[in-house]
Amino acid sequence: MVYHLNNLSVSYADRAALQNVSCTIQEGKWISVIGHTGAGKSTFVKVLKGLIPDIAGEYLINDHPIPKDRKGQLKALPDIGYVFQYPEHQLFESTVYKELAFAPKLRGDTPQQIKKSIEIILSQVGLTEDILPLVPFQLSGGQKRRVAIASVLMMDPKLLILDEPTAGLDPVSHAALLQLLSKWQQQGNRTVIFVSHQMNDVAEYSDEVMVFHEGQLMGHYETGTLFLEQAELLEKLGLSLPEPVQMLKVVEEMSGEIIEVASCREQDIFAKVLPIWQARRL
Incomplete structure (x- = not known):
């Protein structure tokens, strides 16, 4: 699309x-x-x-x-999924299963189709079937966030909008959620809009x-x-650079070298910057 x-x-x-x-x-x-x-x-x-x-x-x-x-x-x-900030505030059903099954039921999916979809989505968001009979509001913050996002993914959106999806999460949950979403996006060649x-x-x-x-x-x-x-x-707009790119700029300035990197991802930048940093003892 x-x-x-x-x-x-x-x-x-x-x-x-x-x-x-x-x-x-x-x-x-x-x-x-x-x-x-x-x-x-x-x-x-x-x-x-x-x-x-x-x-x-x-x-x-x-x-x-x-x-x-x-x-x-x-x-x-x-066909466009929308995950708002603090999506767990939108949870309303009495069990996780009912929460995940709500939209597919409206679409007319059969119980067998819903069961299969839930199995797939739970694995994609890092949850197990043990969570299905639980009350959503009794879950941890990270679990509630994953359930809320899973309910959107149940509709298999062609485009997924993520509006600050990690707001309020601790660093571990923050990183884990983005990694899961990135894997979901790449597996299905899907489109993500990430605010x-x-x-x-x-x-x-x-x-x-x-x-x-x-x-x-x-x-x-x-x-x-x-x-x-x-x-x-x-x-000019008062927006900051990512921290790895800031480090790259500092090392370039102090070493006098122009450092070619494969991308601005942390791993790619550190792979180029650290040897220069260590060799020159910057």
């Missing part, structure tokens, strides 16, 4: 939340969306999901306009990054291009 927005604008009362945003989202990419609070990130992903009925501009999926209701307003798109303020996570997992500022899309870059070649844009 290819998603294309052309000159898209959204206004709330007298304030422009998005201004003439044009972009193309290709299938199979992990695309991060960054920018300060109020930059337009959440409005952008809500438009993608079809949660904002009134927009100006064009929104196409595979070159076809997205469906509208009789009033000409956008409708929520069922985050955590630049280290953006650098580690993203194929591409979209930069928003005051309702405008300032750029849509491959991750390495943004962090390694367009640092001045981030500085």
Whole structure:
């Protein structure tokens, strides 16, 4: 699925939340969306999901306009999954099984189909079937977050929107959740839109990054291009570089060398930086 927005604008009362945003989202990419609070990130992903009925501009999926209701307003798109911040706040069923089965039942899946889907999804989010009869609110914070995300994955979305999915998690749960989601995305060649303020996570997992500022899309870059070649844009907007890239810049400055790295992921940068650091005792 290819998603294309052309000159898209959204206004709330007298304030422009998005201004003439044009972009193309290709299938199979992990695309991060960054920018300060109020930059337009959440409005952008809500438009993608079809949660904002009134927009100006064009929104196409595979070159076809997205469906509208009789009033000409956008409708929520069922093939796009949306994980809000603190998604566990949306849990409402009495058991984990009922929570996971809720949406597939509405879709008309048979009990056998639901059982099979639950088995697959639990393994993908690192949970076991022992959790199914439990009350969601009795689970740990990390478990509740995984159950909430699993309930979205049960619908096998073609595109998954993650709006600060690790907010409030401890560092171990934070890292584990992103690794699981990355594996899920890669296994099915799925598309992920990842809204985050955590630049280290953006650098580690993203194929591409979209930069928003005051309702405008300032750029849509491959991750390495943004962090390694367009640092001045981030500085201008008051956005920080990922910590591994900051280390790379420091070592380059102190050693006088230009260091070529395969990507801006931590492992790739450290593999190049540490030998120089150690050899020169910087």
